[in-house]
Amino acid sequence: MTRTRSPLLLVAALLAPAIAGLVVFRLYPIALAVSDSFFNMVRGHQVFVGVGNYLSLIADSAFWKSLQVTFWFNLLINPIQIALSLGLALLYVQKFRGIALYRFLFLIPIGVSLPVAVIIWRIMLSQDGLVNGLIGIAGIPAQPWLTSESFALYSIIAIATWKGISYWMIFIIGGLQNISTEIYEAARLDGAVAWQRLWHITIPLLRPTLLFVLVADVSINFLLFAPIFMLTQGGPADSTNVLMYEAYKSGFVFGDMGRAMAIIVVVVLILLVIVGLQFRLLNGKQEKK
Amino acid sequence: MARPLRRGISFGLRHIGYIAVAFIFVLPLWWAIVSSLRPNMEVFADIFPFTPKALLPVPFSLQAYEGVFQRGFGQIIANTMLVAMITMIAGLFVNGLAGFAFAVFDFKGKNAILTLIIISFMLPFEAIALPLYTVTLQLGWLDNIAALIVPSVANGLAVFLFYQFFKEVPKDYLEAARLDGANWLDVLRHVYVPLSIPTLISAGLLLFVFQWEAFLWPLLAMPSQQFKVIQVGMAAFQQQYQTIWNQLFAVAVITALIPIALLMPLQRYYVQGLAGAGLKG
Numbered sequence: 374m375t376r377t378r379s380p381l382l383l384v385a386a387l388l389a390p391a392i393a394g395l396v397v398f399r400l401y402p403i404a405l406a407v408s409d410s411f412f413n414m415v416r417g418h419q420v421f422v423g424v425g426n427y428l429s430l431i432a433d434s435a436f437w438k439s440l441q442v443t444f445w446f447n448l449l450i451n452p453i454q455i456a457l458s459l460g461l462a463l464l465y466v467q468k469f470r471g472i473a474l475y476r477f478l479f480l481i482p483i484g485v486s487l488p489v490a491v492i493i494w495r496i497m498l499s500q501d502g503l504v505n506g507l508i509g510i511a512g513i514p515a516q517p518w519l520t521s522e523s524f525a526l527y528s529i530i531a532i533a534t535w536k537g538i539s540y541w542m543i544f545i546i547g548g549l550q551n552i553s554t555e556i557y558e559a560a561r562l563d564g565a566v567a568w569q570r571l572w573h574i575t576i577p578l579l580r581p582t583l584l585f586v587l588v589a590d591v592s593i594n595f596l597l598f599a600p601i602f603m604l605t606q607g608g609p610a611d612s613t614n615v616l617m618y619e620a621y622k623s624g625f626v627f628g629d630m631g632r633a634m635a636i637i638v639v640v641v642l643i644l645l646v647i648v649g650l651q652f653r654l655l656n657g658k659q660e661k662k
Numbered sequence: 663m664a665r666p667l668r669r670g671i672s673f674g675l676r677h678i679g680y681i682a683v684a685f686i687f688v689l690p691l692w693w694a695i696v697s698s699l700r701p702n703m704e705v706f707a708d709i710f711p712f713t714p715k716a717l718l719p720v721p722f723s724l725q726a727y728e729g730v731f732q733r734g735f736g737q738i739i740a741n742t743m744l745v746a747m748i749t750m751i752a753g754l755f756v757n758g759l760a761g762f763a764f765a766v767f768d769f770k771g772k773n774a775i776l777t778l779i780i781i782s783f784m785l786p787f788e789a790i791a792l793p794l795y796t797v798t799l800q801l802g803w804l805d806n807i808a809a810l811i812v813p814s815v816a817n818g819l820a821v822f823l824f825y826q827f828f829k830e831v832p833k834d835y836l837e838a839a840r841l842d843g844a845n846w847l848d849v850l851r852h853v854y855v856p857l858s859i860p861t862l863i864s865a866g867l868l869l870f871v872f873q874w875e876a877f878l879w880p881l882l883a884m885p886s887q888q889f890k891v892i893q894v895g896m897a898a899f900q901q902q903y904q905t906i907w908n909q910l911f912a913v914a915v916i917t918a919l920i921p922i923a924l925l926m927p928l929q930r931y932y933v934q935g936l937a938g939a940g941l942k943g
Contacts, residue, residue, distance in 0.1 A: 379767040383846055391760035392775070394816025399782045402793035409796065464683065469676070478684040480929060481691060484922030486875035488893040489914045492900055493690045496907065503693055506709035506716065535686070540936075547937025589784065596788040599877050603897060617788060624792055625882070633792055641789055 403641075410634035426635035436636070438611055439619040442526070443595065443640075446615055450530045450594050455587060458538040459579075462545035463571075482539045490536045491603045495519065498528055519604055522612045529600050529613055537593075541586050548582030549575070584655045588648050595644045616640045691918060693717065698726050698911035705907040726908035733903075735913060738895040739920075745810050745891060746873035752815045753869040754862060761824025762850055766836065776825070783818030788878060795882045809883040810891065814873060820865040823935055827861040828854055863928055864935025874921050892917050 410426055412419045430436045465476055482490065497503045498518035505515035518528045552575065560570050576583070598617045601607060607614035607622065616636055624633030697705045699719035708716035764776060794813060803809040831854060839849045855862075877893040884890075890898065896913050903909060925932055 379769050380846065381769060384763050384767050384769050387759040387763035388775075390756040391779075391816045391821055394756065394813070395779065395782050395818060398794060398797065398813035398816065399785075399790060399818075400778075402790040402797050403785075405796055406790070406793035409793065461683070464680065471677075475680045475684055477926070477929070478687055480925070480933075481687050481922065483932075484925050485691060485918045486877070486893055486921070488875075488877045488897055489918045490690065492896065492910065492914050493694045496910070497690060497693065501706050501709060503689075503709060503716065506712040509710060510712050535690070539687070543933050543936045546933065550937070592784060593786050593788075596786050598788050602878075603900075620792065630792075630796075637789065637792055641785070644789075 406634045406637050406641075409630060410638050411631075413631040414628070422631065426631045427639070429632070430635055430639065435611075435614075436616075436619065439614050439616050442611070442613065443615045443617075446526060446530065446597075446613075447591065447594055449527075450533060451587065451591050453530065454534050454537050454541060454590055454594075455583065457534065458541035458586070459545055459583070461538055461542045462549055463575075465542060465546055466549050479542065480539055482536050483543075485536065487533075487536055487599050488603060490532060491600050494528075494532045494535070495604055520609060522609045525605050525609060526613050529604060532600055532604075533594070533597060537590070541590060544586050544589075545579065545582055548579045551582075552578050580655060584651065587655075588651055591647060591651070592644060595640065595647070691915075694911045694914050694918075695719075698908055698915045699723065700908055701725060702906060702908045705911070723908075726912040729906070729909045730912045730916070733899075733909075735895065735899075735916070738890050738892055739916070741889055742874060742892040745807065746870045749811050749814050749873045750866050750869045752811070753817055753820060754866055756815055757817055757820035757865065758824050758855075758858075758862070759850075760821045761826075762828055762854060764821070764825040765828030765831075766846075779818045779821050781818075783822065791878050791882060794879070798883055803883075805884055805886050805888065807889055810873075810876070810880055813879075814869070814876070817869060817872070820868055823861055823865050823868070824858070827858055831857055860931050861935065863931040867925065867928060867932050868935070870924070871921055 411421060411423055413422045413426065414420075461479060465479055485493075498505075500515055500517065504518065509515065516524060518524050556574055556578075557570060560574055565573070596617050597615065598621065601613050601615060601618045602621070605613045607618045617640065620633045620636040620640070623629045623636060693716075696717060696719045699722055700707075701721060701723045702725075704721060764772065798804055798809045798813075801809075803812075835853050836849055839853055844852070873891075875893060876891065877897070880891045880894045881897075884894070887894070887898070896917050899913050900910060
């Protein structure tokens with residue numbers, strides 16, 4: 374690039390506020406979490422315990438149970454959300470009279486914050502709420518959606534999915550708009566039916582977008598907190614006690630910040646490994662083709 | 663089968679499919695609106711056994727909204743507006759300037775810094791909320807409105823949106839303005855800003871909506887709850903007035919409808935802004 378010499382002082386001045394903000398309020402907290410996880414509070418004093426907090430996690434059955442819940446939750450919610458947001462994006466990009474209204478309606482959950490969604494769904498899923506009323510039409514008896522061990526986690530998945538898929542849909546729409554229509558025309562002339570076009574053209578060409586959505590979605594769901602805090606507080610019988618909530622309880626209910634930070638560090642490390650694997654697996658496949 | 667008949671059937675099936683999907687998206691908000699417009703005794707009427715009347719605001723009443731504002735919810739809305747507007751304006755400046763610097767100038771370590779910025783927005787806020795609490799303690803900002811605003815001003819995604827957009831502005835404009843003797847800030851003000859209104863809107867919405875929806879952070883940073891923002895206020899309302907269902911719904915409807923009213927006319931910018939970020943991210 375041929376360009377006039379960059380005025381370094383000006384560049385520094387332009388970047389300074391944003392960089393300072395990101396360093397102090399994003400990067401420094403991460404470093405702080407790591408260092409705090411090596412300390413314990415004993416009678417108001419910070420005492421260095423080395424990897425003690427991590428070692429006690431290994432022997433801690435509550436931690437393992439919570440890890441298990443976190444994995445099960447993510448194994449279900451992420452594929453469900455991505456499949457549904459892909460489906461929704463395919464509906465969104467169709468063109469026919471009246472689509473504009475449907476498009477607007479599909480975007481409604483984006484405007485509804487997660488806490489609002491949680492409050493409305495909590496009442497809808499209550500014993501005498503709307504959902505039980507609707508399934509009553511089909512003669513199904515009322516179910517304890519949020520208060521039974523076997524339903525609570527799945528109800529949270531349903532609520533988070535309702536709230537989340539419109540948002541992910543937007544990114545997939547961006548990817549779909551980038552695929553040239555000529556490829557579809559060619560495939561149609563070759564006699565490919567709709568699901569073949571989806572499987573052999575749309576999904577492979579969407580791979581970079583889907584990878585982005587997968588990584589971002591997993592990062593959010595792995596750290597999901599608000600619905601569990603507001604709906605179940607980890608219960609019933611710890612069936613929704615994901616690691617983020619376990620960390621919150623540790624730090625803010627039991628005042629054990631060392632353990633809380635150790636859990637957060639473990640969660641973020643697991644997340645980084647998962648994201649790394651996703652990049653390897655999904656980008657690798659593309660190179661072979 | 664005759665052709666028009668077949669077309670009619672596929673037309674019908676398509677709309678039934680779309681209506682079914684749209685129904686699921688609309689139902690919670692619709693039921694919340696309807697219930698907020700009924701007297702409290704009637705909220706759960708018509709559900710067992712279910713009749714379509716459960717989805718209509720009959721008997722109609724505005725009591726819930728009067729009650730909500732009597733309990734001081736107006737103040738909570740004003741608080742949140744203040745926090746969100748300051749964050750949005752400061753954030754547009756701070757992130758726009760950084761995006762401009764990245765797009766226009768070459769300097770050492772540019773790619774490394776950009777990578778750090780992208781990482782900073784890929785890692786969700788929840789991951790750093792607990793350690794950020796410690797930072798706030800160290801700064802002495804606990805229960806101070808600065809704790810809500812300052813950490814949210816610098817936003818990696820907003821920097822990235824501006825960077826992407828400014829990069830595409832033809833360099834000829836810039837060179838021409840420079841030859842006319844304009845300094846860099848004039849170039850930014852008179853060339854780049856007027857071109858970037860859509861990006862300003864989508865980044866502004868991003869910052870505004872982020873603050874409007876903040877829940878975990880205000881809960882941690884303002885423990886005394888003297889200054890309540892809307893999501894926390896709503897959750898507190900839920901705990902305090904458990905059985906005043908219609909008012910609870912009114913609070914939820916107000917909290918949801920303000921950002922929807924903002925997003926509706928600006929939907930195009932929001933969708934295009936985010937869709938582009940995913941494509942190049």
